[in-house]
Amino acid sequence: xxxxxxxxxxxxxxxxxxLSDSAKMERLLKKGGSNALKGKLxxxxxxxxxxxxxxxxxxxxxxxxxxxxxxNHGNSSAAKGESLADTIRVVDGYADAIVMRHPEAGSTRLAxxxxxxxxxxxxxxxxxxxxxxxxxxxxxxxxxxxxxxxSVCLAGDLKHARAQRSLLYALAMFGAEVVLYSPPGLEMEQxxxxxxxxxxxxxxxxxxxxxxxxxxxxxATRIQKERFASAEEAQRMQKQFxxxxxxxxxxxxxxxxxxxxxxxxxxxxxxxxxxxxxxxEQAKNGVPVRMAVLSFCMRxx
Ligand code: NCD
Numbered sequence: 180x181x182x183x184x185x186x187x188x189x190x191x192x193x194x195x196x197x198l199s200d201s202a203k204m205e206r207l208l209k210k211g212g213s214n215a216l217k218g219k220l221x222x223x224x225x226x227x228x229x230x231x232x233x234x235x236x237x238x239x240x241x242x243x244x245x246x247x248x249x250x251n252h253g254n255s256s257a258a259k260g261e262s263l264a265d266t267i268r269v270v271d272g273y274a275d276a277i278v279m280r281h282p283e284a285g286s287t288r289l290a291x292x293x294x295x296x297x298x299x300x301x302x303x304x305x306x307x308x309x310x311x312x313x314x315x316x317x318x319x320x321x322x323x324x325x326x327x328x329x330s331v332c333l334a335g336d337l338k339h340a341r342a343q344r345s346l347l348y349a350l351a352m353f354g355a356e357v358v359l360y361s362p363p364g365l366e367m368e369q370x371x372x373x374x375x376x377x378x379x380x381x382x383x384x385x386x387x388x389x390x391x392x393x394x395x396x397x398x399a400t401r402i403q404k405e406r407f408a409s410a411e412e413a414q415r416m417q418k419q420f421x422x423x424x425x426x427x428x429x430x431x432x433x434x435x436x437x438x439x440x441x442x443x444x445x446x447x448x449x450x451x452x453x454x455x456x457x458x459x460e461q462a463k464n465g466v467p468v469r470m471a472v473l474s475f476c477m478r479x480x
Contacts, residue, residue: 186309204467212242219245222274226252226281235465267293297476305339312345327354329395337367339403351381362419391430
């Protein structure tokens, strides 16, 4: 049994294993899934809104024959003031694994201390989103055949988007060439840049404008308005970041455009019909990858 709180909890070899298991799960899904987790129960604890992560974890559990209980913050006792520690201790007595999303960075690590069953981080504030990163790596490998040496542009709200932070770490680990673009004020945190430089000798190129020339993967995220102190500031930033369709004219034909979704205005819907737009395919990969994650974390001793 294993918790999955940070992408840093996994070695390169373990990530490789999860990605190849995901491919097996994708084949299994074509036959309707399996009963590998029959008799097990997964609890989805979402203290923040979610569509894909919540539903794809439910689908993944059910496709493996497990049951899934869903908790929504609004109608739970957390709304009455119950502490996270108490909620976790109780749910740990009902379920065999806990998938948790919470607005506070570090909350899933804390939850893991109170749970005897595996805790899987489905997003903790602006900190990390490791299972999204596994989906992203799987999608890149599937569509481009490799990760090392690819030129990957991470664009958007690099300061607050947990999907970007976890992905940057993994891209550095796998030897991608990274370009970072954000509106001024939404840069990737220096501590993250120092860490990937020290651990992997990865030195992203910081770009002051968005260009797709020579880029293999564009990974965009929305401005994370819920993490801003002021709604006006978020709106102002939102106006400054848009992947203009004209940028695609100078881009490679083999470019892939990814976005963990939801999108707002940064990816105009005109891009959807471009064969390079892969975000819906990326979202679909959520089920086989999360099947592999559940199997990895819930595997018996
Ligand atoms: C992301 C998240 O929640 O961090 N969504 C997701 O899980 N697919 C990205 C976002 O909200 O922008």
